[in-house]
Amino acid sequence: MPEHNQVLNFAAGPAKIPTAVLEKAQSELLNYDNTGMSVMELSHRSKTFGKILSEAKANLTSLLNIPDNYEILFMQGGGTTLFSAVVYNLLAAKGKPDAPVDYCVSGSWSQKASEEAKRLGANVNIVFNSKKSTGSYTTIPPESEWKLSGPDAAYVYYCDNETVHGVEFPSVPTVDPSVPLVTDMSSNILSRKVDVSKFAVIYAGAQKNIGPSGVTIVIVRKDLLTPLQSASEIPTGGLVVPQMLDFKTLADNDSLYNTPPTYAIYMSGLVFKHMLENGGVDKYTEVNDRKASKLYQAIDNSKIYKAPVATGFRSNMNVPFRIYPEPLEAEFLKGAEARNMVQLKGHRSVGGIRASIYNAMGEDGVDALVAYMKEFEAQHQG
Template sequence: MIMARIFNFSAGPAALPEAVLQQAADEMLDWHGSGTSVMEMSHRGKEFMGIAAQAEADLRELMAIPANYKVLFLQGGASAQFEMIPINLLRGKGAADYVHTGEWAKKAIKAAKAFGNVNVVASAEDKAFTYAPAQASWKLDKNAAYVHYTANETIGGVEFHWTPDTGDVPLVCDMSSNILSKPVDVSKFGLIYAGAQKNIGPAGLTIVIIRDDLVGHAQPTPPAMLDYKTHVDAESMYNTPPTYAIYIAGLVFQWLKKNGGVAAMERQNIAKANLLYDYLATTDFYRNPVRKEDRSRMNVPFTLKDAALDEEFLKGAKSRGMAQLKGHRSVGGMRASIYNAMPVAGVEALVAYMKEFAAQKG
């Protein structure tokens, strides 16, 4: 028996476009007449090198990445970048500036402290991480090695809808959960990084976009696997990369191009988020704690009026073909992750169910 596809609201690994999954299935045993699966290819063979090159070219086109930026396909998730960034970018300077907006920023700050001084230049802890601190409140150090912030807090549902201006100090951004959801000016950043398992592809791949003047100046020189220069010089092939994840990412990039690129994705993401937030504004049965102007388009946390109803809500959602709505264990409640691959119909189904449940239990 073949089960119908559900609406998967998982925060990550997250839903992938159905068309991408179908193409991958069609090509599983024989990629383009090669007689082999991509999973079986040598990462240094002509076929896979072509796949990787096309994936990079498509990502560069989608994000309008300038020529003086390198694109790396790495492993280790965003968590490995929490350490690689200070190892490579402190460059003998005394400290780096970090903005604290929630759980993922907290992890990045903790990791960086092992390699140098960290200045927490702004924090939303005073209001339980329910907003993005305005840049006017940031206490930036003009001599900092870099400024780091998390563009979208997956757990708390807080998103920056603006790009900070840090002058000559390199701006570093964790875009794991909102990359490719809207246009960004890459030239304003020194380094962008993102785990793939939300808007790009399967878990196991991490994208790093780094300005070339930041490569090769780490002090002291890091171990080879932790040195961006190693991976830049080897074009992400220093060791065996996550080949199948790169292939799937490439299919997602092609899907994005066919569907209007990131500008079209932003329009759809705004429409999806508005459907959910507009309903939340009409009811006191559900509550979203995030300041209105900082609400994430990707991850929408909400609580029920009575937490004792949580399990019943989840059970009812599952029976209607909606899964992975349980909130993160650190905050409880619910969380709907509505990345690029979530269709408008999925959000419409969720809102209809929320209305029905509130009418029954309210």
């Protein structure tokens, strides 16, 4: 079997982690900081782990320039659990359980988020659903066509980058400044510069563009942290926030209300430090733009490859494409694996090919994929 750094891992998540980070974790696996224990064995309430946690928060703050009026939380349950947590916490902060909640549906993950909000009984307003308006999740309609609820809304929700369909918002949506803006950045956090102050809540499952699965990063504005209430204390029809989904409970306890995913937090902290040592988000933005440009150019200049997403909304992180005739896709994937290019198969719901080129995927990896694509096309032309 090839060594780890000989495999080009294009998985959408759990995804590639920088080799230098894995080597650092390997060197500390059995004995972290001369404790005689692995990080996995440390008490989450020990001074040693407290230092790991505080350094991870400080480094993430530096990477994203997070203002002082925000809390960083480390939660469990992945981005999917945040579908529910957002509903509970933002409606509690609004204080009106029947307030509309606005959802921009640009792909399967925002669709799932809106469905969960409906299931919980929230008053869901669909701002737009690109599949219903165009027949597919391949674009984002102009803001002039959006149907926002205005200042009455408890929040506006969108998924900044749809991992399955490869649709990415080119900029932050314009909403009423009095309405909290919530975004799922699971698959593009830290890949480009972002003004955190424009958001009420940013969350991201770590397993795509940060580190291992098991932890979800939540960046929440402090004024939205609402005291926990019981059923007898809230208006009729209001949602009782489960304690383990309550942002204020987690903030008050520095994400240590119960045992957090300690090793995943440690690994995420190593990635944050690695990024700072390698130019920070500015440098990664530059490289990511270049990687995506090379790959999309190879697709657009081809006679057999086609990118379904409209120009202007194409993801820099998840690049889906089809091969025509479609039976060639299986052959392409087989040839890729023979060249140690793995996990290129598209999501089961859409098929095709998908190359996830997160921060940890070097430019040389994208160059190798492009070279193979050109070789494959040359073999199958006319």
